[in-house]
Amino acid sequence: MELRVLRYFLAVARTESFSAAAESLHITQPTLSRQIMELEDELGAKLLIRGKRNHKITLTEDGLLLRKRAEEIVTLSDKTTAEFHTKEDTISGDIYIGGGETDAMRLIAKAAKKLQQEHPAICFHLFSGNAEDLEDLLDKGLLDFCIVIGATDLKKYDFLPLPATDIWGLLMRKEDPLAQKKTITPQDLENLPLLVSRQALKHNELTGWNKQSIEKLHIAATYNLIYNAALMVDEGFGYALALDKLVNTTGDSTLCFRPLEPQLEAHLNVVWKKYQVFSKAAEKFLEQLQKQFS
Template sequence: MEIRVLRYFLTVAREGSITGAAEFLHVTQPTLSRQLKDLEQELGKKFFIRSNHSSVLTDEGMLLRKRAEEIVDMVDKLEEEFSSMEETISGDVYIGGGETEAMKHIAQAVKDLQLRNPNIRYHLYSGNEDDVTDRLDRGLLDFGILIEPANLSKYNYVDIPAKDVWGVVMRKDSPLALKDTIQATDLLSVPVICSRQAMKQTFSKNEFADWFGEDFDKLNVVTTYNLAYNAAIMVEEGIGYAVVLDKIVNTSSDSNLCFRPLEPRLESGLNIVWKKHQVFSSAADIFLKEINAKFTN
């Protein structure tokens, strides 16, 4: 018994005639009549009392109509469910990056995508460039957010439409808090807290070291950090002055800390990167499409 033939049967039952059903189904009357005759022979029952102008259901036909409607409805529902499964994207997207306000742009993309694909889950990993690229290379992350300048030779990337501003976080009762901006000479006379990335010896690609100039080695670096939150705790305890990106540390009116930008102004661009020739999951692939649509238009 074919679902198609059951649909033919239901159409004849609804239309009340072979002629009307054939017109509705866009098949010839002989073809439709033959299909119904084959169905009756298959089940060994007569389903219609036929005349020149109508086809009336027999008692057996009434029973078949009820069961056929149930079967066709179930098949339609199953097809719809499988179709829905194909249209619904689910899975996990793994994103790594340093502490940066640019994460707001990623969050906005996630929010918009979540409205259309609520079954995608996002996993965030915080770390510096070395941490993130190591996990990217080992396949533990789908995407990484890197602060320029970064080595992008192994990756495809999209520029994030944001700039991070470098500066110094200090206690509000610190002498340097009286200044509007911080110059390199100001940092030579105070204990400094720097990110481990800023202290890397490959200074040719270190924006902070380039900004500071030839006296970079004279800095009194008393602490290095990986997360700015921990650096802020050290600053609050009076350990030193932390070189950080703006808007990462709480410097609101309720905080004991303040931020002063570097002079001359130092800004860093940002990229979201992924491995070349990466084979993405369906979830990561649709996230990439969202990022491209938002950031490259």
């Protein structure tokens, strides 16, 4: 399975057309079709379905799996090539950082700004998502660093604690009677339709605070990123258990945030793979983080 053919396959998957993909790749359509057929023969699986009317290409289940794997392989290949092409006398290259939703990303931004001022040839690539997805990318070598929030298994990583904590609370509409309270207790949550982070549920981050099983609460929905959950709250669907400073609750916003009582904190760490061999750019960034947080 050649890297070149994987790029061909990704072009077809992206454009949903053999003719458009062939044009973007500067090859003939028959050549492209033959390469994809040979790839299907090699894998022993049908990857594409040709539409009868508009000739639009759709992916089979095997095709969807290959697209995910091919994107990872091509990205890692490009990342590796870029690292080897870095000039010896210049600190340049790419740094790949993943992070969940947290205001502590400001600390990462300050370190990145400082390093970019000293070495303007460095380019940063940011990936947002939940901890499980980002740790998977980190384990596969597609990220250099990952900012993890709350409970996570740090045994397989080296890490640097961030000098910041996030606070759990309840996101609700300002017109709600609970908005009159300064803090939210476990009793306040009884019978409320709640939107809860899937990561928090998986790691049981709220169980200790609630002193009982989180399943006893009325979980009406789960989310992995807060933006869409906040829209659900704004439309009156329910209340979101969330971290502070992620949703604008100032000015004309219809939403407000109230911290939990007793206070529940989420600690943050920058993690990277054990025995990681960094590019020069990533190594400089780690040095900047250690200097900034020491």
